[in-house]
Amino acid sequence: MDYAGIVQALQGSNTTAGPLVADNVVSRFAAEHSLLATTVGGLAATYVFFWALLQFTQDANEPPLVLTAVPFLSPIVGIVRRSLDFYVYMRDKYPSLPTYTLRLPGLRVYMVNSTSLIPAVQRQWRTLLFPPVTAWASEVAMGGSKEAVNIIREDMVTENGFMHAFIKAIHPALSKGPALDNLSRNALGTLSKSLDSIAAHGSKRVDMYEWIRHEIMMATTDSVYGPHNPLRDPANEADWLKYHPAIMFLTVNLLPQWVFGGAIAARNRLANAFLRYHDAGHYKQGSVYIQRWTEQFASWSITPADVARFHNGNLFALVANTIPTAFWTIYHVFSDPTVLRECREEVERTVTLETLLKGNGDEVRTISAAAIKEGCPTLASTFQEVLRIHGMVNSVRVVSENHVLDGKYLLKKGGLVMVPARVQHRSKEAWGDNADEFDHRRFIRKPGEPLPNPNAFRGFGGGTTLCPGRHFATTEILLFTAMLLLRFDIVRVGDGGKWVLSTAANSSQAEAVEQPDYDFQIELRPRPVAARKWVVSFGGDEESALVAEEL
Numbered sequence: 001m002d003y004a005g006i007v008q009a010l011q012g013s014n015t016t017a018g019p020l021v022a023d024n025v026v027s028r029f030a031a032e033h034s035l036l037a038t039t040v041g042g043l044a045a046t047y048v049f050f051w052a053l054l055q056f057t058q059d060a061n062e063p064p065l066v067l068t069a070v071p072f073l074s075p076i077v078g079i080v081r082r083s084l085d086f087y088v089y090m091r092d093k094y095p096s097l098p099t100y101t102l103r104l105p106g107l108r109v110y111m112v113n114s115t116s117l118i119p120a121v122q123r124q125w126r127t128l129l130f131p132p133v134t135a136w137a138s139e140v141a142m143g144g145s146k147e148a149v150n151i152i153r154e155d156m157v158t159e160n161g162f163m164h165a166f167i168k169a170i171h172p173a174l175s176k177g178p179a180l181d182n183l184s185r186n187a188l189g190t191l192s193k194s195l196d197s198i199a200a201h202g203s204k205r206v207d208m209y210e211w212i213r214h215e216i217m218m219a220t221t222d223s224v225y226g227p228h229n230p231l232r233d234p235a236n237e238a239d240w241l242k243y244h245p246a247i248m249f250l251t252v253n254l255l256p257q258w259v260f261g262g263a264i265a266a267r268n269r270l271a272n273a274f275l276r277y278h279d280a281g282h283y284k285q286g287s288v289y290i291q292r293w294t295e296q297f298a299s300w301s302i303t304p305a306d307v308a309r310f311h312n313g314n315l316f317a318l319v320a321n322t323i324p325t326a327f328w329t330i331y332h333v334f335s336d337p338t339v340l341r342e343c344r345e346e347v348e349r350t351v352t353l354e355t356l357l358k359g360n361g362d363e364v365r366t367i368s369a370a371a372i373k374e375g376c377p378t379l380a381s382t383f384q385e386v387l388r389i390h391g392m393v394n395s396v397r398v399v400s401e402n403h404v405l406d407g408k409y410l411l412k413k414g415g416l417v418m419v420p421a422r423v424q425h426r427s428k429e430a431w432g433d434n435a436d437e438f439d440h441r442r443f444i445r446k447p448g449e450p451l452p453n454p455n456a457f458r459g460f461g462g463g464t465t466l467c468p469g470r471h472f473a474t475t476e477i478l479l480f481t482a483m484l485l486l487r488f489d490i491v492r493v494g495d496g497g498k499w500v501l502s503t504a505a506n507s508s509q510a511e512a513v514e515q516p517d518y519d520f521q522i523e524l525r526p527r528p529v530a531a532r533k534w535v536v537s538f539g540g541d542e543e544s545a546l547v548a549e550e551l
């Protein structure tokens with residue numbers, strides 16, 4: 001019976017036929033629609049069941065529960081719908097909540113909004129653990145064997161466990177000192193050679209992101225892996241480009257692995273290339289960093305096949321964030337005439353010119369890392385503003401036992417704590433009313449003005465997991481940008497020469513920095529001094545490391 005028929009029958013029940021006819025009509029309707037009634041009833045019962053489950057399993061002392069309209073599913077819908085904007089949207093929707101709970105199927109997520117709660121989270125690094133996140137990625141995204149992952153998982157709390165020992169072992173090779181200077185010197189050596197070659201051949205048109213990606217990839221991996229850098233083989237670089245976009249999906253692990261068959265095959269080929277590098281002992285000619293890194297695995301009896309798999313993870317740490325950060329820095333410096341002028345003036349003042357008396361009187365121009373550090377506050381501030389505006393790390397911690405955060409909020413064992421950088425970076429309380437705008441001078445220290453709250457800056461994370469590679473990345477990016485400023489003009493090709501900031505909505509959330517949604521062409525035009533001899537100097541008696549937090 002269709003709708004019109006039902007209406008007609010029910011209207012008929014008010015006529016002379018009386019209540020008997022009406023009863024018949026209703027029972028016929030009920031009989032014919034029993035399936036619909038059962039379904040609606042079932043759905044209602046299911047809804048009530050899950051709603052009750054949600055309410056009864058939520059402790060009153062946990063952070064307030066939100067997004068419960070469709071129990072366990074509303075948060076997923078919100079995350080999928082709003083993607084990167086989800087966390088800021090939630091902060092604005094619930095401005096009075098320092099922290100809140102999201103309930104997903106089988107999982108509690110405690111989101112941290114309030115800047116003042118961040119030190120409390122970071123202090124509890126033995127209870128709110130980062131190593132399980134690394135162990136998980138080692139298994140599902142890098143394909144580590146069960147044996148190797150068990151070694152990583154065995155003790156994730158004390159200094160006796162693999163992860164803490166590992167981080168402790170690599171830190172000195174990435175901290176101020178000769179090992180870091182060598183890393184930076186070699187990376188800048190590769191970049192200089194590439195710029196020399198462009199300068200020698202006149203202008204060059206490139207796709208901006210792709211060009212920076214390749215340059216940073218080669219410079220970083222040359223300096224880390226040494227003369228036998230596997231990424232120098234174009235086949236290995238191509239395999240990285242096939243594997244990299246799948247890392248986020250492999251880490252989330254919702255879809256079956258065969259969906260990513262091509263990416264996994266590329267990952268395995270790349271691991272084989274690293275295995276050959278490892279077996280030949282080529283790391284011994286690489287940086288101190290890669291030597292310590294490798295020795296650490298060996299001392300925990302992790303097999304070469306697994307070491308090779310974890311090289312893929314190391315490659316991710318090395319380049320996944322350095323590349324987009326370099327891109328946005330160069331973009332913001334060259335796309336805005338004011339930023340360009342101010343940064344170029346600063347950098348030009350640091351250059352020392354030496355005329356060689358021997359030979360034919362050639363000139364040598366030297367950029368010193370120490371002089372850039374001391375003399376370029378606007379460039380340094382622009383770099384930090386890039387990390388503030390484009391930094392999007394979602395620091396995740398696993399709750400290893402019930403814990404009352406800051407004496408107020410019960411966090412239950414097995415839950416996740418998340419500190420989304422974007423919430424902090426777009427906080428008006430921390431950064432003022434123009435928090436959403438790019439202000440290249442924001443980080444320049446002005447006398448009498450208070451410094452911004454350091455907890456609201458999450459570009460390199462914070463606490464015990466503060467990025468150990470931050471000095472290397474900072475030095476590489478700032479000196480690359482400085483060399484470009486000195487030697488090249490950059491012109492936007494197409495679109496009437498207008499620089500338009502790319503959206504970043506499709507960014508992989510495995511990364512700590514947004515990635516542009518599209519690429520575009522630029523032309524590198526050598527300035528009159530471009531083809532002269534340029535030298536980048538490090539070390540000596542000077543303090544050369546561009547230490548991120550000292551900028």
Ligand code: HEM
Pocket residue numbers: 130134167174317318319321322325393394395396458459460461462464465466467468469470472473474512513
């Ligand atoms: C601009 C470039 C970079 C950015 C923005 C960046 C960002 C970050 C962030 C935000 C974290 C903390 C993650 C968290 O707490 O959840 C982190 C951790 C880490 N980063 Fe970086 N990173 C960069 C470059 C590098 C480089 C070049 C290396 C390697 C030499 C590196 C190695 C690491 C490692 C090993 C960790 C984990 C630390 C731990 O487990 O305690 N990063 N990075």
